[in-house]
Amino acid sequence: MFAPLTEVRHLKSCIGQEVALRGWVRNARTSKTRFIELRDGSGFVQCVVGASEADAESYETAGKLTQESAISLTGIVQSHPKTGEPEILVKSLKLIAPSVDFPITPKDHGIEFLMDHRTLWLRSKRQWAIIRVRHTIVKAIRDFFDTDGFTLLDAPILTPSSCEGTSSLFETDYFHEGMAFLSQSGQLYQEPGVPAFGKVYCFGPTFRAEKSKTRRHLTEFWMVEPEMAFAGLEDVMQLGERMTKFILQRVLEGRQEELKILERDTAPLEIALKESFGRMSYTDSVAKLKELGSDINWGEDFGNDDETMLMNSMDRPLWVHRFPKSFKAFYMAFDPQSPELALGADLLAPEGYGEVIGGGERSSDIDYLLTQIEHHGLNLADYEWYLDVRRFGGVQHAGFGMGLERAVAWICRLPHVRETIPYPRMMGTLRP
Ligand code: 4AD
Ligand code: MG
Numbered sequence: 001m002f003a004p005l006t007e008v009r010h011l012k013s014c015i016g017q018e019v020a021l022r023g024w025v026r027n028a029r030t031s032k033t034r035f036i037e038l039r040d041g042s043g044f045v046q047c048v049v050g051a052s053e054a055d056a057e058s059y060e061t062a063g064k065l066t067q068e069s070a071i072s073l074t075g076i077v078q079s080h081p082k083t084g085e086p087e088i089l090v091k092s093l094k095l096i097a098p099s100v101d102f103p104i105t106p107k108d109h110g111i112e113f114l115m116d117h118r119t120l121w122l123r124s125k126r127q128w129a130i131i132r133v134r135h136t137i138v139k140a141i142r143d144f145f146d147t148d149g150f151t152l153l154d155a156p157i158l159t160p161s162s163c164e165g166t167s168s169l170f171e172t173d174y175f176h177e178g179m180a181f182l183s184q185s186g187q188l189y190q191e192p193g194v195p196a197f198g199k200v201y202c203f204g205p206t207f208r209a210e211k212s213k214t215r216r217h218l219t220e221f222w223m224v225e226p227e228m229a230f231a232g233l234e235d236v237m238q239l240g241e242r243m244t245k246f247i248l249q250r251v252l253e254g255r256q257e258e259l260k261i262l263e264r265d266t267a268p269l270e271i272a273l274k275e276s277f278g279r280m281s282y283t284d285s286v287a288k289l290k291e292l293g294s295d296i297n298w299g300e301d302f303g304n305d306d307e308t309m310l311m312n313s314m315d316r317p318l319w320v321h322r323f324p325k326s327f328k329a330f331y332m333a334f335d336p337q338s339p340e341l342a343l344g345a346d347l348l349a350p351e352g353y354g355e356v357i358g359g360g361e362r363s364s365d366i367d368y369l370l371t372q373i374e375h376h377g378l379n380l381a382d383y384e385w386y387l388d389v390r391r392f393g394g395v396q397h398a399g400f401g402m403g404l405e406r407a408v409a410w411i412c413r414l415p416h417v418r419e420t421i422p423y424p425r426m427m428g429t430l431r432p
Pocket of ligand 1: 163164184185186187208210216217218219221223225226355356357358359360399400401402403404405406
């Protein structure tokens with residue numbers, strides 16, 4: 001009888017059966033018995049080709065296999081005597097397509113080389129694991145908001161106005177209207193959705209012409225941005241915490257194999273899942289940073305190093321709230337108790353990772369916004385539609401943005417965001 005085609009991920013439930021597999025050779029070792037590590041995109045499995053079990057032609061083909069050749073095979077699934085993992089005792093094997101001199105070998109390659117070969121690098125075990133964790137995080141985010149009463153309100157990518165300051169805008173000609181900008185954030189388009197739908201979110205690519213090369217900055221990154229009616233700073237912190245825990249739960253439940261490949265110690269993630277996140281005002285954070293040796297002064301924004309320093313001493317995520325409004329975006333509501341402070345909060349991840357979420361309460365005061373627009377040097381005509389949210393039944397509302405790649409980097413504990421997205425875009429690199 002012809003063996004049914006099976007995906008590697010299902011092999012655990014096929015012990016003792018004959019199966020057919022298709023995939024690519026990750027690694028082939030040839031001695032008297034041939035050992036092939038096969039990957040089919042759904043997982044990895046060792047295949048053993050012995051002279052007495054396989055037919056002569058298959059045995060010979062197996063002896064000549066090179067890395068990334070595509071093959072099909074049939075064999076019996078057995079569990080490895082030591083690890084208990086499924087492995088295949090091969091009966092027959094065919095070459096589907098050869099692969100000659102695959103550039104990425106098991107030896108160490110420099111990062112520039114790997115980035116130049118990103119399309120091929122995606123086949124490596126580590127990249128496979130990261131992208132699958134990313135997928136699970138994306139799905140968790142969508143499920144979280146979809147089941148929490150939020151309506152998806154996609155934000156445009158070409159926009160006439162800036163959200164997060166004018167220094168990091170990508171511009172492009174837009175017919176006779178002049179310049180369009182690639183969106184830095186969907187927030188300004190979520191706010192008008194609040195009176196229409198109550199609770200909305202968008203989740204898409206955003207762009208910043210960041211002129212700094214750091215391990216946290218991409219020029220193109222994905223952001224999820226919820227926005228809620230009748231909500232303030234406290235609601236933002238609660239929602240962000242619930243969402244983060246939902247994501248952690250999904251990853252810890254469903255991506256054990258990938259976390260193992262990445263050698264991710266999951267204990268810190270378990271703590272973040274179980275414990276309440278920390279909270280500290282900006283003012284207290286500055287005092288703490290000074291204690292830790294930073295030369296930051298009150299009124300200055302945190303640098304990457306400050307965030308890392310603050311978080312190295314924390315075992316769980318931390319909300320830093322109520323920043324000086326001087327360095328925050330024009331739309332932020334101010335704290336009526338201390339008008340120099342903005343009602344904003346950032347979630348900083350532990351283990352030295354910095355800001356993963358930024359958000360807060362939006363100003364509902366049209367006169368205040370008018371002065372802010374002027375103060376920030378923005379063109380009022382570009383924001384009239386934004387002010388309409390306040391003109392017609394304007395209510396307290398709040399929201400946040402979480403950078404997907406920052407979350408992936410933390411959850412996988414990666415040293416740099418460039419591996420968290422299939423095709424990273426950073427200053428100085430537009431490849432492939
Ligand atoms: O703090 P940011 O700039 O906030 C906003 O854009 C708000 N309008 C969001 C909102 O309230 N709806 O960015 C939000 C998050 C950051 O916390 C960070 O995780 C991520 O976006 N982020 C970046 N990620 C990668 N590369 C960059 N250059 C990023 N800039 C921001
Ligand atoms: Mg921010």
